Amino acid sequence: MSLLETHALTAHYGDFQALFGVDIHLDQGETVAIIGANGAGKSTLMRSISGVLTNGSDQVRFDGQPIGDLPADEIMARGVAMVPEGRRLFPSLSVEENLLIGTYGRKVSGHWSLQTIYDLFPILKQRRHHPGTALSGGQQQMVAIGRALMSNPRVLLCDEISLGLAPVVIKDIYDAVPRIQEAGASLIVVEQDIGQAMKVADRVYCMMEGRVTLEGTSDTLSREAIHDAYFGGAAA
Numbered sequence: 001m002s003l004l005e006t007h008a009l010t011a012h013y014g015d016f017q018a019l020f021g022v023d024i025h026l027d028q029g030e031t032v033a034i035i036g037a038n039g040a041g042k043s044t045l046m047r048s049i050s051g052v053l054t055n056g057s058d059q060v061r062f063d064g065q066p067i068g069d070l071p072a073d074e075i076m077a078r079g080v081a082m083v084p085e086g087r088r089l090f091p092s093l094s095v096e097e098n099l100l101i102g103t104y105g106r107k108v109s110g111h112w113s114l115q116t117i118y119d120l121f122p123i124l125k126q127r128r129h130h131p132g133t134a135l136s137g138g139q140q141q142m143v144a145i146g147r148a149l150m151s152n153p154r155v156l157l158c159d160e161i162s163l164g165l166a167p168v169v170i171k172d173i174y175d176a177v178p179r180i181q182e183a184g185a186s187l188i189v190v191e192q193d194i195g196q197a198m199k200v201a202d203r204v205y206c207m208m209e210g211r212v213t214l215e216g217t218s219d220t221l222s223r224e225a226i227h228d229a230y231f232g233g234a235a236a
């Protein structure tokens with residue numbers, strides 16, 4: 001049994017259908033990457049798992065339980081945390097206040113606390129009294145990751161955590177992944193940079209137009225297969 005699974009997952013925005021029968025799974029200790037072009041449905045998949053969008057009960061299972069129809073706060077309380085696309089910090093709150101928000105709704109002890117987040121991203125300790133708006137993009141991303149970790153999640157969903165950041169900052173952020181895994185979380189990372197996805201993930205799913213078009217381990221997928229799954233065979 002996988003830690004987290006989707007079964008024939010569908011998602012809609014009003015009349016528009018964004019996901020068409022998506023089946024993915026995440027095993028304990030794994031890091032899985034979701035790749036795909038703009039509009040492929042990657043964020044919709046993350047929103048469906050985290051309860052921002054609700055689905056059929058059995059379309060998402062976590063730890064053997066159906067969670068597809070649960071609200072976001074209940075899913076977070078069970079141990080699935082999301083770093084949303086675009087960071088979404090509270091601009092008027094300080095770094096430390098933004099981090100503390102991550103503890104609301106899930107009171108479990110675990111590895112992650114203010115102190116261990118500051119060990120992971122030391123720059124945040126220096127900036128802890130600054131408002132979110134005074135931070136660089138990379139620092140804001142660190143706060144968004146730290147906020148999600150503060151709930152000591154069993155599954156961490158990361159939606160495009162490298163978007164718009166300089167390569168040196170992306171490296172700082174991805175360097176945190178092994179330490180997040182060691183602390184006991186399994187990860188799903190949405191990543192448009194295929195090279196980065198292959199580097200960080202054990203397995204990769206490629207999505208196109210609301211469907212999974214390719215799945216495999218990072219060391220077995222060919223560039224050609226990924227290109228076809230990403231852009232469609234006809235366009236390759």
Ligand SMILES: Nc1ncnc2c1ncn2[C@@H]1O[C@H](COP(=O)(O)OP(=O)(O)OP(=O)(O)O)[C@@H](O)[C@H]1O
Nearest residue numbers: 013016018036037038039040041042043044045085
């Ligand atoms: N709030 C919304 N209302 C209506 N349609 C939406 C909404 N959010 C996304 N969509 C549509 O759903 C489809 C999937 O979007 P989604 O944001 O999941 O893609 P994505 O793979 O995350 O893309 P990106 O790489 O640009 O973040 C797209 O066609 C998009 O236009």
Ligand SMILES: [Mg+2]
Nearest residue numbers: 042043044085
């Ligand atoms: Mg997206």
